[in-house]
Amino acid sequence: MYTLNISGHHVQSGEEVQEVVKEKMDHLARINNQITTINVTLNTEKHGTHELIVEASVHIPGHDLFAMVQTEKQLKPALDMLVGKLEKQLIKHKAKHAGRQHHINAKDVESPIERQLQAEFDELVEREVIQ
Numbered sequence: 001m002y003t004l005n006i007s008g009h010h011v012q013s014g015e016e017v018q019e020v021v022k023e024k025m026d027h028l029a030r031i032n033n034q035i036t037t038i039n040v041t042l043n044t045e046k047h048g049t050h051e052l053i054v055e056a057s058v059h060i061p062g063h064d065l066f067a068m069v070q071t072e073k074q075l076k077p078a079l080d081m082l083v084g085k086l087e088k089q090l091i092k093h094k095a096k097h098a099g100r101q102h103h104i105n106a107k108d109v110e111s112p113i114e115r116q117l118q119a120e121f122d123e124l125v126e127r128e129v130i131q
Helices: 015-031 075-097 112-126
Strands: 003-009 037-044 052-060 063-071
Touching: 003 015, 015 037, 015 075, 052 075, 063 075
Parallel strands: 003 037
Antiparallel strands: 037 052, 052 063
């Protein structure tokens, strides 16, 4: 489970906006269950363009991811693009770190030849040819 912080600068972040953001960020949690914190900032530029800027930082133990999207006052497409960027980063991070940890329930995969050689070795040990 993760903590979601939503803040808005020059933007009304009501219940509806918060629900949409939470729904989109839950998609990231399905990709990586080690996410501890997600900070989302909604901001509008009032200097002539009136663009919506959505920023998000995702904290995973040992690593932080960041993405920013700038659109024209449309929240859902901005969040879709933002989640897409973060999703790519999460998948890349997951691929880099896959296989680095040893799992408790991990099983070694032996080939049939390795099993046969092990059986022969065990038989020689049993007959006390090898000690």
